[in-house]
Amino acid sequence: MTHLATAHHAAWPAAPFWQRSLCAEVARVAVRCLYTELALYPKPGLVSLVDNGSHTDMNAATFMRSMFALRRYFGAICQAGIDGAPFARLKQLGIEAEKRMLKATGGINTHRGAIFSVGLLCAAIGRARAQSMRLTPSTLRAVLLLSWGAELAGHTAECGAASNGLRAAALHGASGAREEAALGFPSVFEVALPALAGKLAAGRGHYRARIDTLFALMAHMSDTNVFHRAGSEGAALVRERARCFLDLGGTAHPAWKEAALHCHRQFVARRISPGGAADLLAATCLVHSVTTQPIP
Numbered sequence: 001m002t003h004l005a006t007a008h009h010a011a012w013p014a015a016p017f018w019q020r021s022l023c024a025e026v027a028r029v030a031v032r033c034l035y036t037e038l039a040l041y042p043k044p045g046l047v048s049l050v051d052n053g054s055h056t057d058m059n060a061a062t063f064m065r066s067m068f069a070l071r072r073y074f075g076a077i078c079q080a081g082i083d084g085a086p087f088a089r090l091k092q093l094g095i096e097a098e099k100r101m102l103k104a105t106g107g108i109n110t111h112r113g114a115i116f117s118v119g120l121l122c123a124a125i126g127r128a129r130a131q132s133m134r135l136t137p138s139t140l141r142a143v144l145l146l147s148w149g150a151e152l153a154g155h156t157a158e159c160g161a162a163s164n165g166l167r168a169a170a171l172h173g174a175s176g177a178r179e180e181a182a183l184g185f186p187s188v189f190e191v192a193l194p195a196l197a198g199k200l201a202a203g204r205g206h207y208r209a210r211i212d213t214l215f216a217l218m219a220h221m222s223d224t225n226v227f228h229r230a231g232s233e234g235a236a237l238v239r240e241r242a243r244c245f246l247d248l249g250g251t252a253h254p255a256w257k258e259a260a261l262h263c264h265r266q267f268v269a270r271r272i273s274p275g276g277a278a279d280l281l282a283a284t285c286l287v288h289s290v291t292t293q294p295i296p
């Protein structure tokens with residue numbers, strides 16, 4: 001049994017064995033997906049094991065410390081889903097996780113969005129399994145919205161909160177993580193997951209399929225990180241460059257890596273960092289993993 005599973009089993013001795021096993025596995029897969037995202041390269045503007053992208057305040061080690069700090073959170077929020085916990089409980093777990101993230105990173109925001117998006121999907125996995133539902137993309141999306149859709153809709157207009165995402169919404173009319181969740185993660189279930197599954201089915205391999213999926217997310221979604229850092233012009237550039245990459249065949253093009261590296265340099269020169277797309281890539285990999293590979 002992995003260290004994480006042992007630790008999880010020790011943390012929740014009261015839960016039935018199947019719940020402890022599920023939560024330990026979901027936590028393992030969630031952290032693996034965050035690492036998969038970090039390790040992917042080239043990833044325009046984003047931190048990887050190769051360089052820090054558009055960031056001066058964080059690097060791969062910062063993200064690794066953050067992932068380690070979150071290793072139990074994803075299991076705990078999956079357990080909350082199993083228990084049928086209300087949104088308020090999920091939010092409490094997320095806020096506690098944010099504090100652990102900030103302590104581990106010295107105050108740097110590496111995964112606030114992932115704590116929210118990946119956390120919610122871990123809760124949906126737990127809820128679906130507690131109701132003996134097969135883990136399919138449609139059942140996970142339905143469980144998410146049926147269980148917490150009303151509260152997520154209310155969360156989009158949280159008054160009093162100050163955040164880059166809410167400022168981007170006010171300044172640019174951008175939608176962000178809140179709206180994405182309230183709609184049941186359309187960028188994941190309607191764009192990224194079909195892209196990932198399609199590229200894998202086409203024999204593209206996991207590495208290139210993930211690159212194409214990241215560009216599909218950048219071409220489609222409203223990323224408040226981009227609006228916050230580079231305004232509407234920056235957001236338009238991200239969409240245009242991503243669509244151009246995909247229109248030329250994505251990673252099927254023989255010079256795809258040079259094109260992606262050029263895009264990376266362009267974004268770094270403008271301090272553009274599509275952190276939301278990075279989070280939803282990790283979320284997509286999580287959903288793909290649990291819906292295509294049986295969880296013990």
Ligand SMILES: CC(C)(COP(=O)(O)OP(=O)(O)OC[C@H]1O[C@@H](n2cnc3c(N)ncnc32)[C@H](O[C@H]2O[C@H](COP(=O)(O)OP(=O)(O)OP(=O)(O)O)[C@@H](O)[C@H]2O)[C@@H]1O)[C@@H](O)C(=O)NCCC(=O)NCCS
Nearest residue numbers: 091094109110111112113114163165176177180224275276
């Ligand atoms: C719901 C919250 C995430 C709050 O959202 P809000 O938009 O109000 O606040 P932000 O602080 O701006 O967080 C949004 C983060 O979500 C990611 N994101 C952006 N657009 C989207 C999108 N369309 N869909 C999904 N996710 C999106 C993105 O997160 C990633 O980027 C951050 C790192 O990049 P960086 O540029 O460094 O970001 P900053 O440090 O903010 O900017 P600089 O100062 O460096 O320039 C990192 O967070 C990545 O994860 C956005 O940043 C959430 O805070 C909330 O309400 N939580 C409640 C508790 C909870 O989580 N509960 C769990 C279950 S309910």
Ligand SMILES: Nc1ncnc2[nH]cnc12
Nearest residue numbers: 038046047110275278279
């Ligand atoms: N690799 C990454 N670089 C910058 N911001 C991110 N947010 C989530 N993953 C990220």
